[in-house]
Amino acid sequence: MAIEKQAFKTKSVLCAAVLLAGMLVAYVRHAPRTPDVPVMEQALSLYKRGDYKNALTFLAQADLMNVPDAAFVLGAMHLSGKGTDADAAKALKYYERAADGGFAPAMTTLAVLYTDADEKYVKNDFEKARSYAEKAADAGDVEAQMMLARWYENGENVIKDVSKAVEYYKRAARNGNQGAKMALVLIYQNGAKNVKIDRKEVDRWEDSIKKQIRFENIFQNRPADHIEKIAR
Structure with missing residues (x-):
């Protein structure tokens, strides 16, 4: 029984990883133009070219301007270790900042992390997960x-x-x-x-x-x- 539970959890974690990666790819591919925030446009252009380190610099600047999309991408990069060392705690902070800014994909991401992430990195919190999922669902x-x-x-x-x-x-x-x-x-x-x-x-x-x-x-x-x- 313990083996079955562990297998289910492993499968769940893998599914969560695939979902989160897909959400980031979808966002980067279909991100709206932000001519009023040129650093964000530059950041996404660099990210699409695979220049993650320089993208990180521009994203950090956009984040200082309270652009929730920037915090979302920074969260994903810190979670996966793209352009920086992987750091789940930092990733959570960025995702929460994006969610506080009303960015629905960040709320959905947090719901996934609080239910299906490896507990070595993110402790399960089903109440938080449900709350974030409901807010994201209400945002469409x-x-x-x-x-x-x-x-x-x-x-x-x-x-x-x-x-x-x-x-x-x-x-x-x-x-x-x-x-x-x-x-x-x-x-x-x-x-x-x-x-x-x-x-x-x-x-x-x-x-x-x-x-x-x-x-x-x-x-x-x-x-x-x-x-x-x-x-x-």
């Missing part, structure tokens, strides 16, 4: 909405409540998350405590999945001018 972060939905559906880190899971899945689904829509189809097909089988809801979310797939296929397979005509 889909990763946080999906995280809370899974927690409530499976009784992980919270008391199991499938009706609450449905609420969070619906929020993520409205943000276009196909996994959330599929989860809703399954829940309404099979029913659960406080959630009745509902054929209308099954049809609704199956239809939404199909529509989104068709829409995504249009974007992938049609030229930009054709998409512009459809948008009109």
Whole structure:
């Protein structure tokens, strides 16, 4: 039993590491332009080129200007050891600063760290994790909405409540998350405590999945001018 628990924890830590890495990559790839904060633009440009040490210098300057995005990236770099020595304690401080600045991905990151990080570096704190996840979900972060939905559906880190899971899945689904829509189809097909089988809801979310797939296929397979005509 102890071996099974350790194996589960190891898998959980690995999943958390993959999720956090993915969140950073997604942010850097799609980061909004910040012409009013040139040091941040320079920092991201250096980061994308793999010049982490110099990126760190510019990020530190942006952080002094209270740019929450900068604190988020600094947290990730200190967590992974990019451009500096790995330091989980410093990473937490940067993530918390970014979260205090209202940066939702930092809140989601903290929720992951306080539940799934290796306890040698970050002590589990499920109350803090839930609080950060809820704040991120309220700010519209889909990763946080999906995280809370899974927690409530499976009784992980919270008391199991499938009706609450449905609420969070619906929020993520409205943000276009196909996994959330599929989860809703399954829940309404099979029913659960406080959630009745509902054929209308099954049809609704199956239809939404199909529509989104068709829409995504249009974007992938049609030229930009054709998409512009459809948008009109």
